[in-house]
Structure formats: C-alpha cells, structure tokens
Amino acid sequence: MNPKVLFWVPALLRLCLVFVAALVVWWMSGVVEALVFALAAVIIALFVQLRYLHELGEWLNNPHSSRLPDGWGAWTDVFARLYRLRREDERHQAEMAEWLARFRQAMQMLPEGVAIMDDVLFLEWCNEAAERHLGLSLARDKGLRVTNLVRHPEFIDYVILGRYETPLTLSFRGRKLECRIIPFENRRQILVTHDATDTERIEAMRRDFIANASHELRTPLTVIVGFLEIAMSDPGLDVATRTAHLALMTEQAQRMQRLIGDMLTLSRLESDEFPLKRERVDVRALVQSVAAEANALSGGRHTIDVEVDGPDVMGSAEELRSAFANLASNAVRYSPQGGTIRLKWTRGADDLRFSVMDCGIGIEPIHISRLTERFYRVDKSRSRETQGTGLGLAIVKHVLLRHGGRLVISSVPGQGSSFTAVLPNTSLPG
Template identity: 70%
Template sequence: MNPKLLFWIPALLRVTFIVIGAAIVWWLFGAVYGLGVGLLAMSTQYYVQLTYLSQLGAWMDDPHSSRLPDGWGAWTNIFSRLYRLRRDDERHQAELTEWLARFRQAMHLLPDGVAIMDDVLFLEWCNPAAERHLGLTLGRDKGMRVTNLVRHPDFIDYIVLGRYEQPLTLSLRDRKLICQIIPFENRRQILVTHDATETDRIEEMRRDFIANASHELRTPLTVIVGFLEIASSGMQIDPASREAHLKLMTEQAHRMQRLIEDMLTLSRLESMDYPLRSEHVDVPALVESIAQEARALSGGKHEITTSVDGPDVMGSTEELRSAFGNLVSNAVRYTPAGGKVHISWTNNGGGPQFAVTDTGIGIEQKHIARLTERFYRVDKSRSRDTQGTGLGLAIVKHVLLRHGGTLTIKSEAGKGSSFIVSLPKK
C-alpha cells in the first residue's frame, strides 16, 4: 500500500471518531458539552503529537537505537522505520570502525613509511615507520607543510617538480630512503618511504664477500698453475726443487679446500632449508675432544688446560664443535710458543658459558667490533702464516645465532684474549 495512505487513513479515522463522539454528546447533552468534548479530544491529539515531536527532537540530538520511543498511532510506524534505519547505520558504522582499526593496525605494522598529505602538502596522517624515516611526530606535526618538516634539497626539488613517475633516493638521518609520492582522490597525496639501508649493506657485503673469496682463491691457484706450467714446459727441475714445489702446491690445495669447506658451512648455516636439529650434547666430552685436537695442533708448544663444571645442553653437536673448535684453534694459532690456552665450561646465573683464554698476541680495541665479519683480518700476513681462512669467527657467530647464544670478546694487544660464548639457560 502507498505509504501516504498508511499515514492519512488512520489520521482521518481518528478525526472522524472524534467528530462522531462529539456529535453524540451534543445530541444527548447539548451543544456546549458536545463542543467541549470535541475540543478536549482534539487538544489531547494535539498534545500527543507535540509530545512525540519533542521526543523525536531530543532523540535527534543523540540518535541511538536503544533510546528511540515506541510511539502511538502514526508515530509507531515512524519510530519503527527510524529504528531500522538507525540500527542499520550503527551496524555499518561498527563495520567501518572495525575496518578502520584494522587499516590503522596494518599501517602501523608496515615496515615502509606512509604519510597522507593534502593537495598543498599539509600532513594529515603518518604511520610510525614514516615518523622514524622522516623524523616526524604526528601529534606535533599534523597540519604542517611536509616541505617545512623535511628540509632536504633533493626532496624539495622532487616535490616542486612533480615528477612522481620515478622514486627518489634520499640520504636522510644516516639512512638511505627510497621515496615516492602517489596522488589519489582529488585533493590528497600519499608519500611512501622505504628504508633501503639494510639492503644496501647486504649488497655491499655480498660484493665484498665475492671480492674477498676471489682474492683468497687467486693466490693458491696462481701458485699451483705456475708450478704446473713449469712442469709441463719440460724444464729440468732438480729433485729438491720438485719436492719443494709439490709440498707448496699441496699446502695451497689444502688451503683452498679449507676455504671452500668454510664457505659451504657458512652457506648451510644461513640457509632456511637447513633448520637446527636439536639433540643432547655431551659438552664435557666435547670440550675434552676439542682440547685433544688443540694439543695436536700445538705440537707441545703451548700449555693447554681445561676446566669443566657445567651442564649438558640441547643443540647441534657438530655445529657447537665447529664453533668451539674455531675459537680454540684461533687461540693456539695466535699464541706464541710457550704461551697458555685455557678452555672452560661453566654454569653461572645467566646460563652455561664456554670460554677460551690465551696469553697470545691480543687484539686492539678498534678491531674487536669487526672480528666476526667474513674475511676480516687484523693482520693479513699473520693470517696467511697461521693458515686461517678468515671465516672462522663468522661461522661462530652464525652457530650462536642458531642456538640463541652470544659471543663476548675481551682482548688487549700484547696481553692475550678471552672469547666467551654464553648460551641460554634452556
């Protein structure tokens, strides 16, 4: 039925009933009573309408579905329709609020910075990553022009020229940022920032690794190829020289073999396809085995002692053997003949510790922070003499990362060093 008819028919019926009632009273009791009853009934109707109209006005000031009156007559239908509309609106508003909360949470968790600006570059909103990248504070800088907040000539030129097809690479706050502006809607723009510092560092490490590995492999290959060319040329070589050449080629071949094995070990430790296989590790037996290997490497030139007062642990026996063995072999190689090397396994309040202390040549403080970098050498000539590959401490670092451990280095040039491995309690 037509909604207008649903309104007017009941209204006309109520007026008709009032008129009929007043007419009956008029006929029974006279005109005065009839008119009085009719006026009273119409006044009552008028008062009811004003009351519901007042309630509607009060509800409009704070519209909420739970506070809507029930109504009477035509107002029942009006309030019912308003209730349905308000209920749907509240549901949609709740959904929008939930989606907005999810959006803000997602924006807060994004590693990339996102800043929303209007058409004249006034900041409207930004996520924490944008605050870190650009040095912004949303509560303080909201409503300010971004070019006044980020005072970098390249950034301002990028904004002024409006060439947003290509991103801008920016060095800002000791970080390398890739910035790009994306226009959206009619009067807003999005500034997206990506921190490429770590990517650049990894790329630089990759280039250094390739360069260092190539350099390390070049020397033994040059020696071997040189001697092979002499041998293949038919030149007469006396037995003593031939013996020396063969010995040197064997040494260089073993050096290449050790280098390649260490590189493969590092690659395996860094691979996500090679998860840690935890097992029970008999650390006292492991320490004793490493000490015996150290004594064999020393050849009786050093005093090597051990002290074991710690628990067994869960981890990879082979990986821990590699890490502990690298530390002990380094101590033997870099300690002059007659020096001391002490290996200990203890348990303190923070968890078990493996420590190697020597009376060797020591390390200057400026080198300690970089010792675990691949191919980093304090003294390149001495590293060649000790047959090191330059990857031992890098292997130690990655093994400890997989076991949740840390490496602490204490050293003083000319007085010896201490390498302390701390493992978690569990």
C-alpha cells in the first residue's frame, strides 16, 4: 500500500474520533464543554508530538538501537523504521570494523613495512615492521610528516621528487632497506619498506663461496694440468720423476675430492629436501671411532685421550660423526708433534657436550667469531700444509644447528684451543 495512505488514514481516523467525541460531549453537556474537550484533545495530541520530537532529537544526538523510544500512533512506524535503519547501520559498522581489524592484523603479520600517508606526507597508520625499519611509533608519530621523522637525504629526495617508478635502496639504522611509494586514491600514498639486509648478506656469501671454491679448485687443477703437460711434452721422463709427478697429482686430486665432498655435505645440510632423521646414537662407540680415526691421522705423533661420561642421544649418527670427526681432525692438524688431544663427552646441568681440547698454536680472539665461515682460515699457508678444505667448522656448525645445538670456541694463543659441541637435553632418548 502507498506509504502516504498508511500515514493519512490513521491520522484522519484519529481526528474523526476526536470530532465524534466532541459531538457526544456537545449533545450531553453543551457546546462550551464540547469546545473545551476538543481543545484539550488537540493540546494533548500536540504535547505528545512535541514529546516524541524531543525524544527523537535526544536520540539523534547519540543514536543507538537499544535507546530508541517506542512511540505512539504515527511515531510507532517512524521509530520502527529508524530502528531498522540503525540496526542495519550498526551491522555494517560491525562488519567494517571486523574487516578493518582483519586488514590491520594481516598488515601486522607482513614482513614488509607498510605506512599509509596522506597527500602532504602526514603519517596516518603503519605496521610494526615499518616501525622497526624506519624507527617510527604509531602512537607517538601519527599525524606528523614522514620526512620529518625519517631524516635521510636520499629518502627525502625520493619522497619529494616523486620518482616512484623504481624502488629506493638505502642504508638506514644499520640495515639495508628497499623503499617504494605507491599512490592510491586521490589523497593517499602507501610507503612499503623491505629489509634486504639478509638478502644482501646471503648474496655476498654466495659470491664469496663461488670465488673461494673456484680458487680452491683452481690450485690442484693447475698442478694436475701442469704435470700432464710436462708428461705429454717429454715422454722420456725417468721413472722417479714420473712417479713423483703422479704422487703429486694423486694428492691434488684427493684434495679436490675432499673439497667437493665437503661442499656436497654442506649443501645437503642446508637443504630442506633432507630432513633430520633421528635415531638412537651410541655415543660411546661413536667417540671411540672418532678417536681411532684421529690416531690414524696423527700417525702416532700425538697422545689422544678419550673420556666418555654421558648418555646416548637421539639424532643423526652420520651427521654427528661428521661433526665430531671434523673437530678431532682439526685438533690433530693444528697441534704440534708430541702434544695431547682430549676428546670428552659429558652431560652438563642442562645440556650435553662433546669437547675437543688441544695444546696447539691457539687462535687470536679476533678470528674466533669467523671460524665457522666457509673457507675462512687464520693462516692460509698453514692450512695448505695441513690439507684442510676450509669447510670443516662450517659443517660442524650446520650439523649442530640441525640438532638444536651450538658450537662454543675458546682459545689462548700459544697454549691451545677448546671446541665444544653443545646439544640440548631434548636430544636425550625419551
């Protein structure tokens, strides 16, 4: 039915009702009484309308569906419509608030920094990553100009000049950041920051690894190729010279084989395709085997003591053997003849420890933090003499990381070194 009809028909019926009542009063009491009655009815109706207008005005100052008055007459329909509109509006607001909360939560979870600015670069919102990257604080800096908060000449030029086609890379607060500004709407801009520090570090490590590996392989290859050229150009070499050349080529080929083997081991340890396979490891037998290998490498030039006073562990026997053997072989290579090397497996208060202690040349403190880097050598000439690949301690580090452990190094120059593989108590069999 037409809304106008729905409004006027009840109103006219009420007027008719008042008119009929006034006629009845006129018939029963007279015309004056009828007029007084009609006037009183109109005043009461007017008071009711003014009262509902006042309540409507009060409600509009603070609209909420739970505070809407009930109404009477035409006001019942008015308030019912307002109630439906307000409930729908509250539902939309709740949905918008939920979506906004989800959006902000998603933005907070991003590793990239996100900051929203207006057209004059005043900060409106930013996530925690942007606060870390740029040193911002949403609670403190909201409403302030970003160029006043991030005081870096390259960043200010990038923002003001508006050349947003390519991202800006800058060093800020000790990190390497990539910044990009994305205009949206008419009066908003999004500043996105990406911390490229780890990427830069990994890329530098990759370049260094390739360069070092190429250098390490080039030396034995040069020796082998040189001797082969000599053999090809001079078929009349005497047997002793030829035998010496073959021995040197064999030694260099074995060096390349060890280097490639260590590189493949490192690659496997770092790959997600080879998850750790846990098994019960007989540590006593493992340490005894490592000691036997160390004795063979030493050739009787050192005294190797073994102490096993700890339990078995859960882990990869092959990987732990590789780590322990690398520590023991390093001690043999860098200890002078007649020295003593101690291999010790013990259980501490809250961890398990395999320690290798030698009485070798020792290491200066400035080198200790870099010993687990690939191909890092304190003394390159001595490393060639000991036939090390420069990857042993890097392998130890990655094996321990896979087992939840760490490597602890202490050394006194001229007195010796101690390398300790620390495993957590969670490695104990259940």
